[in-house]
Amino acid sequence: MSTVAKRQVKFHDYAPTGSDFLAEVVEGLSRVPKKISPKFFYDQRGSELFDEICLQPEYYPTRTEISILQHNARQIAALIGAESVLVELGSGASEKVRVLFDALSPASYMGVDISKEFLLLSTRRLAQDYPELEVHAVCADFSQQLELPVQAQRGQVVAFFPGSSIGNFEPTSALQFLRQVAACVGKGGKLLIGVDLKKDSVILNRAYNDAAGVTAAFNLNLLQRIQVELAAELELDAFHHQAFYNPEQSRVEMHLVSERRQTIMLDDEVFELTARESIHTESSYKYSLDEFARLAGKAGFAVEQVWTDPAKMFSVQLLGVH
Secondary structure, three states, X not given: OOHHHHHHEEEEEEOOOHHHHHHHHHHHHHOOOEEOOHHHHOOHHHHHHHHHHOOXXXXXXXXXXXXXXXXXXXXXXXXXXXXXXXXXXXXXXXXXXXXXXXXXXXXXEEEEEOOHHHHHHHHHHHHHHOOXXXXXXXXXXXXXXXXXXXXXXXXXXXXXXXXXXXXXXOHHHHHHHHHHHHHHHOOOOEEEEEEEEOOOHHHHHHHOOXXXXXXXXXXXXXXXXXXXXXXXXXXXXXXXXEEEEEOOOOEEEEEEEEOOOEEEEEOOEEEEEOOOOEEEEEEEEOEOHHHHHHHHHHOOEEEEEEEEOOOOOEEEEEEEEO
């Protein structure tokens, strides 16, 4: 990697501290039922595993969303306008945003992600591939607060939130998050967001239980992080991955299930788990178009355009601040 490419990335470090990780895990294991935020999936290994999940044949969201973006990039760009400040929330490998770059011609790009090393790697690749683009890397937990370290100087702020990550928020938290995004982009600003749609539970259950076991490894990697980074005493081989669609809540749930009675020792505390007790690690809510429009409206957004695939499995939506 050239030193030029490295200089082109402006890094802003607002990463949560290890004490934040510890405090949230302790709080989550103290709950009944036990629950840990999915944001902690994303260390370097977790980010790599998620990229592998996106390649699995059962996992439709990534390829479907990319197809929608590819087929509608020019219209999306026309509605957004050139010279925007494009802020990608949960940027990961920054692959989907590449579909938009040629059509959109943003003034600058800001990748925001909690996984520091993965963020730096992906943004440096972008800077190398698009040398004319001003690239910023912001390591932050955007679910807690959303403040841009660089204000828009040459264009309107447009947030890009792909992958249906909005589904990982509980409904009340999703509303709060969307309100934060609306305040961040400001009046006249926009949000381009991926929203997974309701569908047959068979498709959903397969998507989160791929035959290769990559999603299982991704889920179990959270325990590996807790063991290594927080010095927790736990038995990795005493847990297994479980994912299923909960029709009453319109969400896929992921759990780490204890295979026997056991304890987790962490920060001088002891957490008891019974056989078959689980730690809830992720929810992925699915919406109808009307349901999401109502949620966006409560947050101060108006739905300006919706694009879907022919089977209406997934949607990309352009929202504007009222």
